[in-house]
Amino acid sequence: MLEWILTAIVRALAVSTPLLWASLGEIYAERSGVINLGVEGMMILGALSAFVVAHITGYPVAGLLAAAVAGGLAALLHAFVSVTLRANQYVSGLALTMLGLGLAGVLGRGWEGIPLLNTLPEISGLTYMGLALAVGLWLVLHHTRLGMVIRSTGESPAAADALGVNVHLVRYLCVVFGGVLAGVAGGFLSVAYRPSWTEGMTAGLGWIAIAITIFAGWDPLRAVAGAFLFGALFHLSFRLQAWVQPEALRMMPFAFTILVLAATAGRRRGQGAPEALGLPYAGGER
Amino acid sequence: MKRLGPFRVERVLVPSGAWVLTVSLGAVAAALVAAGMIFWAFGINPIRAYAIIFAGTLADRRAAPDILRQATPLLLAGVGLVLAFRAQFWNIGAEGQLLAGAVAATGVALFTPIPAPLLLPAMFVAGFLGGAVWGFIPALLRLKLEVNEVVSTLMMNYIALFSVEWLIHGPWKGKTAFGFAYTDAFPEAARLALIPGTRVHWPTLALGIALSGALAFFLGRARLGFEIRVLGENPTAARYAGIDPVRTVLLAMVFSAGAAGLAGVGEVAGIHHKLLSPGQVSLGYGYAAIIVAWLARGNPLAAIITALFLGLIFSSGDVMKVMLQMPFRVTDVFNGLILFFLIGSERLLNYRLRWEPGRRPGETADA
Numbered sequence: 001m002l003e004w005i006l007t008a009i010v011r012a013l014a015v016s017t018p019l020l021w022a023s024l025g026e027i028y029a030e031r032s033g034v035i036n037l038g039v040e041g042m043m044i045l046g047a048l049s050a051f052v053v054a055h056i057t058g059y060p061v062a063g064l065l066a067a068a069v070a071g072g073l074a075a076l077l078h079a080f081v082s083v084t085l086r087a088n089q090y091v092s093g094l095a096l097t098m099l100g101l102g103l104a105g106v107l108g109r110g111w112e113g114i115p116l117l118n119t120l121p122e123i124s125g126l127t128y129m130g131l132a133l134a135v136g137l138w139l140v141l142h143h144t145r146l147g148m149v150i151r152s153t154g155e156s157p158a159a160a161d162a163l164g165v166n167v168h169l170v171r172y173l174c175v176v177f178g179g180v181l182a183g184v185a186g187g188f189l190s191v192a193y194r195p196s197w198t199e200g201m202t203a204g205l206g207w208i209a210i211a212i213t214i215f216a217g218w219d220p221l222r223a224v225a226g227a228f229l230f231g232a233l234f235h236l237s238f239r240l241q242a243w244v245q246p247e248a249l250r251m252m253p254f255a256f257t258i259l260v261l262a263a264t265a266g267r268r269r270g271q272g273a274p275e276a277l278g279l280p281y282a283g284g285e286r
Numbered sequence: 287m288k289r290l291g292p293f294r295v296e297r298v299l300v301p302s303g304a305w306v307l308t309v310s311l312g313a314v315a316a317a318l319v320a321a322g323m324i325f326w327a328f329g330i331n332p333i334r335a336y337a338i339i340f341a342g343t344l345a346d347r348r349a350a351p352d353i354l355r356q357a358t359p360l361l362l363a364g365v366g367l368v369l370a371f372r373a374q375f376w377n378i379g380a381e382g383q384l385l386a387g388a389v390a391a392t393g394v395a396l397f398t399p400i401p402a403p404l405l406l407p408a409m410f411v412a413g414f415l416g417g418a419v420w421g422f423i424p425a426l427l428r429l430k431l432e433v434n435e436v437v438s439t440l441m442m443n444y445i446a447l448f449s450v451e452w453l454i455h456g457p458w459k460g461k462t463a464f465g466f467a468y469t470d471a472f473p474e475a476a477r478l479a480l481i482p483g484t485r486v487h488w489p490t491l492a493l494g495i496a497l498s499g500a501l502a503f504f505l506g507r508a509r510l511g512f513e514i515r516v517l518g519e520n521p522t523a524a525r526y527a528g529i530d531p532v533r534t535v536l537l538a539m540v541f542s543a544g545a546a547g548l549a550g551v552g553e554v555a556g557i558h559h560k561l562l563s564p565g566q567v568s569l570g571y572g573y574a575a576i577i578v579a580w581l582a583r584g585n586p587l588a589a590i591i592t593a594l595f596l597g598l599i600f601s602s603g604d605v606m607k608v609m610l611q612m613p614f615r616v617t618d619v620f621n622g623l624i625l626f627f628l629i630g631s632e633r634l635l636n637y638r639l640r641w642e643p644g645r646r647p648g649e650t651a652d653a
């Protein structure tokens with residue numbers, strides 16, 4: 001029994017690793033005032049880049065670095081469109097998801113069904129690094145000047161601007177940082193969790209990461225709990241397959257997301273989203 | 287104001303229709319060039335690729351009606367999204383609402399004793415209600431509990447997707463389907479008429495056109511349409527005017543999601559004649575409908591044109607799959623790029639150039 005529980009926890013931790021990385025990145029992007037719905041697209045591009053580079057070089061870590069670059073570049077596109085061009089952030093993020101899924105599907109053809117020889121273990125450094133990252137990002141956000149700059153950029157860009165903060169630069173950096181983490185999250189899937197490349201292998205994890213961001217109240221430490229909760233749920237839906245239809249189980253994390261968001265709605269009100277989330281800022285054009 | 291050579295750059299609050307059209311066409315053209323560069327990187331000559339696409343879609347008399355077939359669900363779902371977006375409700379759930387409509391219509395077609403002439407109308411009613419329920423839940427959650435509708439409508443997509451999977455593998459799996467995962471075929475009375483020689487189920491297409499006409503009238507004239515517009519453009523003013531946001535958004539969402547449900551009915555009753563895997567019922571029409579609505583810029587009648595355009599993109603994807611051996615995801619590349627260029631060019635709408643040679647920068651036209 002104890003062994004069963006331990007295995008379950010370990011497996012849940014493995015699934016929660018990419019969720020945690022992606023949502024930590026999204027938390028920083030959103031704290032700076034930019035919502036990025038392109039997480040799924042950045043993740044899938046990261047997954048493909050990581051797989052291809054890990055396969056060619058034989059080093060999974062090199063694959064993860066490639067995933068970070070791919071995710072960062074994809075996020076740069078979102079930053080340009082939504083920060084510089086001040087376009088609608090929701091639509092830009094959706095476009096990024098479409099483009100990411102499309103590009104990965106087109107470029108990834110020919111890599112399907114190829115086994116990866118050198119892989120990372122499921123509970124790898126990335127799991128522990130994710131936890132350390134959450135603590136570090138929480139400290140930075142709440143106890144450093146940089147964190148204050150980021151938070152004020154998301155709460156009141158005009159006030160931050162008046163104090164000499166370069167709002168556009170902060171937003172660019174946070175969005176690209178979010179993309180780097182989402183890319184690594186995707187890379188984890190293709191070099192560690194399920195070491196292979198399959199078209200559409202992120203299967204909605206990017207959207208769950210966005211939901212965790214809201215659930216966690218935009219707080220890195222609470223994202224750890226959120227990611228583990230959803231990781232456990234994913235694992236549970238796998239475990240119960242002997243008794244319940246697999247399709248019914250696979251919808252569980254998505255249904256649960258709605259239930260959790262509804263259940264925590266009242267509590268969230270006090271510690272809500274950054275005030276300027278989703279609003280473009282026209283610096284210097286007043 | 288800035289000058290650009292002999293032109294003066296002016297800000298405008300409400301851009302003219304011609305300028306909106308020019309900018310939109312320019313954005314789409316730029317997206318096609320960008321997609322061409324991706325082809326090029328792939329080792330495919332983009333000019334040759336576009337020539338093949340043109341020959342296989344618009345220029346082919348037998349293939350051209352397929353544009354209409356793919357435009358039909360895009361129009362129904364897109365027109366619904368126009369309404370939701372006008373009310374500032376971020377409905378990203380048309381895909382799930384479409385699937386819910388397909389499920390409801392399948393249930394009526396296979397498991398109710400409704401007689402022949404009433405069966406199809408009953409399926410459309412059920413499909414509308416099925417889609418509407420799928421949109422009603424996130425709308426209610428947003429209005430009562432402030433649950434972010436982007437996330438909830440998206441989650442509803444996945445729930446619909448796995449529900450369809452579950453139904454066709456489980457309780458609704460056809461007795462005649464042997465090992466395959468789909469339901470039994472619909473009876474003859476539950477199948478939609480086609481334009482002869484094509485796969486265009488014209489009753490759904492006609493419904494889409496009628497709906498966009500009705501919504502255009504409704505948004506322009508009726509009281510509720512006015513309330514939706516005010517609520518979308520200025521929520522504070524709406525509150526002072528005594529407009530009930532709960533009732534208004536709920537109604538807009540019920541129609542929006544119901545229209546997507548109708549699109550689902552058309553796909554199962556017009557093309558497949560059974561419920562099958564969600565990826566086959568919808569090729570991502572619900573997501574592409576977001577582009578249809580965005581391109582239409584809040585005008586339900588314009589959605590007819592934009593749905594045709596997206597229908598062309600989808601048929602081009604089919605041609606690329608067959609003729610250029612590209613994976614089906616290539617349609618997503620096009621859709622993503624078009625969306626990026628469209629919103630990227632949005633700011634241009636607020637400016638216009640005026641031909642004014644020889645005037646000093648300091649002087650203004652009104653002086």
